Amino acid sequence: SRSIRLAVIPGDGIGQEVVAQGLKVLSAALPQDVKLETQSYDLGAQHWHATGETLPDADLESLKNHDAILLGAIGDPSVPSGVLERGLLLKLRFAFDHYVNLRPSKLFPNTPTPLAGRPDIDFVVVREGTEGPYVGNGGSMRTGTPAEVATEVSLNTAYGVERVVRDAYERAHARPRKKLTLVHKNNVLVHAGHLWKNIFDRVGQEYPEVTTDYLHVDAATIFFVTQPERFDVIVTDNLFGDILTDLAAAVTGGIGLAASGNINPSGAFPSMFEPVHGSAPDIAGTGKADPTATVLSVALLLSHLGYGDEAARIEAAVAEDLAGRDAAAPRTTDEIGDALAARVSG
Amino acid sequence: SRSIRLAVIPGDGIGQEVVAQGLKVLSAALPQDVKLETQSYDLGAQHWHATGETLPDADLESLKNHDAILLGAIGDPSVPSGVLERGLLLKLRFAFDHYVNLRPSKLFPNTPTPLAGRPDIDFVVVREGTEGPYVGNGGSMRTGTPAEVATEVSLNTAYGVERVVRDAYERAHARPRKKLTLVHKNNVLVHAGHLWKNIFDRVGQEYPEVTTDYLHVDAATIFFVTQPERFDVIVTDNLFGDILTDLAAAVTGGIGLAASGNINPSGAFPSMFEPVHGSAPDIAGTGKADPTATVLSVALLLSHLGYGDEAARIEAAVAEDLAGRDAAAPRTTDEIGDALAARVSG
Ligand SMILES: CC(C)[C@H](C(=O)O)[C@@H](O)C(=O)O
Ligand SMILES: CC(C)[C@H](C(=O)O)[C@@H](O)C(=O)O
Numbered sequence: 001s002r003s004i005r006l007a008v009i010p011g012d013g014i015g016q017e018v019v020a021q022g023l024k025v026l027s028a029a030l031p032q033d034v035k036l037e038t039q040s041y042d043l044g045a046q047h048w049h050a051t052g053e054t055l056p057d058a059d060l061e062s063l064k065n066h067d068a069i070l071l072g073a074i075g076d077p078s079v080p081s082g083v084l085e086r087g088l089l090l091k092l093r094f095a096f097d098h099y100v101n102l103r104p105s106k107l108f109p110n111t112p113t114p115l116a117g118r119p120d121i122d123f124v125v126v127r128e129g130t131e132g133p134y135v136g137n138g139g140s141m142r143t144g145t146p147a148e149v150a151t152e153v154s155l156n157t158a159y160g161v162e163r164v165v166r167d168a169y170e171r172a173h174a175r176p177r178k179k180l181t182l183v184h185k186n187n188v189l190v191h192a193g194h195l196w197k198n199i200f201d202r203v204g205q206e207y208p209e210v211t212t213d214y215l216h217v218d219a220a221t222i223f224f225v226t227q228p229e230r231f232d233v234i235v236t237d238n239l240f241g242d243i244l245t246d247l248a249a250a251v252t253g254g255i256g257l258a259a260s261g262n263i264n265p266s267g268a269f270p271s272m273f274e275p276v277h278g279s280a281p282d283i284a285g286t287g288k289a290d291p292t293a294t295v296l297s298v299a300l301l302l303s304h305l306g307y308g309d310e311a312a313r314i315e316a317a318v319a320e321d322l323a324g325r326d327a328a329a330p331r332t333t334d335e336i337g338d339a340l341a342a343r344v345s346g
Numbered sequence: 347s348r349s350i351r352l353a354v355i356p357g358d359g360i361g362q363e364v365v366a367q368g369l370k371v372l373s374a375a376l377p378q379d380v381k382l383e384t385q386s387y388d389l390g391a392q393h394w395h396a397t398g399e400t401l402p403d404a405d406l407e408s409l410k411n412h413d414a415i416l417l418g419a420i421g422d423p424s425v426p427s428g429v430l431e432r433g434l435l436l437k438l439r440f441a442f443d444h445y446v447n448l449r450p451s452k453l454f455p456n457t458p459t460p461l462a463g464r465p466d467i468d469f470v471v472v473r474e475g476t477e478g479p480y481v482g483n484g485g486s487m488r489t490g491t492p493a494e495v496a497t498e499v500s501l502n503t504a505y506g507v508e509r510v511v512r513d514a515y516e517r518a519h520a521r522p523r524k525k526l527t528l529v530h531k532n533n534v535l536v537h538a539g540h541l542w543k544n545i546f547d548r549v550g551q552e553y554p555e556v557t558t559d560y561l562h563v564d565a566a567t568i569f570f571v572t573q574p575e576r577f578d579v580i581v582t583d584n585l586f587g588d589i590l591t592d593l594a595a596a597v598t599g600g601i602g603l604a605a606s607g608n609i610n611p612s613g614a615f616p617s618m619f620e621p622v623h624g625s626a627p628d629i630a631g632t633g634k635a636d637p638t639a640t641v642l643s644v645a646l647l648l649s650h651l652g653y654g655d656e657a658a659r660i661e662a663a664v665a666e667d668l669a670g671r672d673a674a675a676p677r678t679t680d681e682i683g684d685a686l687a688a689r690v691s692g
Contacts, residue, residue: 060565075533081543090534114571117463133479133500138537144544148504150537152477159495185585187421188436190428191484195496197427218592223435225460225571239531243589246564250571 002304003035006271012084013279013285014289015072021291021337022298023071023315029302032248041065043088045076053089060095067267068301071271072294079242086136091294093129098262099160100167101129101238102300103245105228108322111253112335113165113256115225121252123231126168127241129262131160134238144267154239156192161199167265168235179211179232180204182218194236201288221247253322256289258275259296261304269290273301278296287332292318317343350651353412353616357390358430359625360635360679367637367683368416369425370645371663374687375648375656387411389434391422400433406441414527414647415618418640419625427475439475442615445506445610446513447475447584448646449591449622457599460692461571467598469577473587475608477506477539480584497678501583502538509653514581515553525557525578526550529566529586533588542583567593599668600604602636605643606648607627616679618649633678638664641686663689 009024023038030036039061039189048054064070072175074089093101105111107121133154138191140150165182172180182200186193202210215223217240224247236244249258258276275293283289296318303311317340331339354369355364366523368647376382387405394400409415426523453459453467479500486496511528518526528546532539543560552556563586569576570593582590595604597606604622621639629635642664663686664681677685 081533082539086534088538114461114463116460133498134534135534138500138535140537140541142504143541146504146508148541149557150502150541152479152502152535152538154498154500156496156498157489158492160493185588186583187427187431188480188588189484189498191486191496192431192484192498193428195494197610198490218589221567221589221593222601224597225593228599239534242531242534243564243567247567247571247593250568254572255568316681 001035003037003163004068004264005032005066005132006036006038007063007069008038008040009043009069009071009147010040011074011279012046012076013073013281013284014317015044017284017287017333018275018291018294019070019072019288019339021333022294024337024341025295025314025344027303028297029298030344031310035063044074045079045084048084048151049081053274054084055091056097056244063092064269066147066270066306068270070301071272071274071297073275073277075279076281089280090134090136092272093262096262096272097264097266098129098272099164100261100263100265101126101127102263103241103248104128104259104269105245105252107252108257108319110323110325111257112327113253115228115251119227119229121228123228123248124171125163125241125248126171126233126235127245128160128164128238130238131156132238154189154192155194155239156194156237158199161249162203165199165203165235168233169210169284172210172233173207175232177232178209181220181234182212182214182215183229183234183236183244184214185217185240187216192237200235217244220244224248224251245266245276255293257292257296259300259305261297261300263304271304273297273304287334288330289338291331291333292322295337313344317327347379347381347514348416349383350376351412352384353388353409353415354384354386357420357625358392358422358570359419361390361625362421362678363630363633363635364621364640365416365418367556368640369681370683370687371642371660371690372639374691375644375660377656382569384661390420390496391425391430392569394425398624400430402438402594402635404470409438409564410615411614413487413651414616416644416647417618417620418554419621419623421625436480436482438618439585439608442618443477443610444610445510446607446609446611447473447587448607448609449587450472450605450646451591451594451651453598453615454603456663456669456671457603458662458673459597459599461574461597465575467574467669468515469574469594471594472510472517472581472631473589473591475580476582477502478584499599500535500538502541502583504541504545507542508549509566511545511549511581513577514579515549515556518556518579519553521578521580523557525565527580527591528558528560528575529563529580529582530560531563532587533562538583546581563590568588570594570597570653575594584614589621601639602639603642605646607643609644609650619650627664632681634676635679637679637683638686659690660686683690
């Protein structure tokens, strides 16, 4: 009989609430014969205040014994900026070599968008997850004085770029439109930019059916709002991907709907699934958080673990739920979770 | 009697055409007693092909003898990406210490925007222009091999950050809403981010009337499309400013309208004014280029040189022209320039 050993890191703020709904829908979606074993990890702001630790070694070790991780949200105003992000969230992405940070963007019918004319949006960003300006390679000298110098180093390797570019070509090839766009800034960041572009072009020769193009990151933001329908799959650097996927979320109904997967395609380490949104401490505990992004992240999780039909059922349930939403009659976090679970099991 | 010694770098593609209209409107706007002396510099793709040079030392020296520079656009597909950008455009910004890259964004009535609901947009981005990931500090080893490593270093100094932050506070203080937003990514780029944030907070104590806030760059892109009216003055790093100002242009009528000034507030070197758009080789010579961004850049130039009334007249002419535009009856580059010049002199 099959089983899923799932690690759950609810985290801070609305993390708890949305993760609870994600688990509810996951249970509803799983076939009877699949045993779901969850283990919760109490990490985040509270744990840091109590212990000074962001991610104890023992937890990191223990997390390896799971098939996947579901994460809610990390971050609290009471913790200095960067401490939990670097010490917990990014630490997991790097330790578990999550080099594919997968972020699909789709504008569902009846979903609000700030864009006039409601363009047809259905693309996926393959954001590199283990390199670039996120490596934490930097420092400062004469800190706090008028002579301070601070650096941030973007590290990029052929090894790291090629594997994520290949993954993006595979994904593009598997989609009907078979189009892949590289986004970088190779007219300014010439060294990293040329590395990306050369590998993108070389690997592309192995995928003659995939149409390719290149955009500078600044120009890409323009197309995200004027012509988002032009995109199918986008592959990009860690920082550009961070920026672009928040913008992508904004034009497809907001970060309340944006799902993501931090994927280690080799399976050497568990992949981690999380909503793109943060911990939103301002609405924590009010029942206003939309759990849909977490539920869609659960769909990505299922799809990654080979439960494609169940993932599709969740996506369909979300699409139906969104189609029926009435902005004048908002529901609580729990009510949305219940509705989605009901659709999935029904 | 007064005079303006203006250097003109038309550059590539549509650069020639739009600069011609900019000069036309400039002449129309200037008071009779102001003598305009222009000197044109033949730099860009053609010059590079002919000589292998992007910016000869003699030109760099000679450019110093001007009160300001008007630049059209740089870049051509026949030149490898980065050569002209780094060797000419960025070289000028760095050599002339253009640390304030000023980019106003305003949604004029009757101007198309991809945003539903036509929000009230009127903000200005103060983009740092001489530091950050733009310094050209990086390299690659084992280039072109599977073992390649490529780096890009973002350099940030208290000296460089403080001067641009001060400039931004001054600008915010001079505006009715007196609001300044710092955009960075200090939860990931902690060293550079903390430098920016600390200086932003410290200098802010000298401006108690200015309301401040901080946004991560990814979150800022969301607000650019969902709530752009919240912004008044934004101060940010060179690369974040590059990305955000293209997005800002997109939501306020497109890059055909986005003006910019590369400003050296000390006056030690000439400041440089240029449209945010590129050389658009696809429409060069067709008369389809909109010269408005260049004309608005001329207004920034005049304002910088102390001709505030003339700058305001140009801005008013543009606003009137835009109000009367009919998308069904497009005009040529030259016709728009003529119309603007007529309004300015009339
Ligand atoms: C919280 C932060 C470290 C993170 C990132 O920058 O990757 C977030 O913005 C995201 O997109 O997942
Ligand atoms: C052409 C390029 C070097 C430039 C930049 O990145 O600054 C442009 O995008 C801009 O915004 O002026």
